[in-house]
Amino acid sequence: MFTVESSEFINRSVEEVFSFISDKENLPLWASGILSAKQTSEGPKAVGTTFLVVVQAPGQKVETKYSYTTYEKNKTFAGMGVAEPMMVFNDRYQFELGDNGTYVKIRLEISPRGFLKLLQPLMRLMIGNTIRAELAKAKKVLESRA
DSSP: OEEEEEEEEESSOHHHHHHHHHOGGGHHHHSTTEEEEEEOSOSSSOTTOEEEEEEEETTEEEEEEEEEEEEETTTEEEEEEEETTTEEEEEEEEEEEETTEEEEEEEEEEEEOGGGGGGHHHHHHHHHHHHHHHHHHHHHHHHHOO
């Protein structure tokens, strides 16, 4: 298992940033390799809400089942994802009010499976770079809105 973390300041309200990032159906707009994301449970977003996220991995499409384990509107959400047979991950996003905007922090714990266990040092570097780029893209998308 390994952990990566990143943060970004977004010049938008906590409500707007939380709403955008916590809605997994927005992932294709800002997260690399995401082909689609769809809520699979009924009702409003809360602990237990589930999603199916389709990711383009090298040479294949991978379905990831994701569910919220924590959900505090405009403050934090966390979840667990299972991308069979590659990995299991837990993420936590935190949102804090800043001067004229919002600080977003992400912590991602990844447990690779099978041969991917051997690639953990490389994966840590690559995924760390990816989440920094993705948060920067979320910032760009949100700040470009009128």
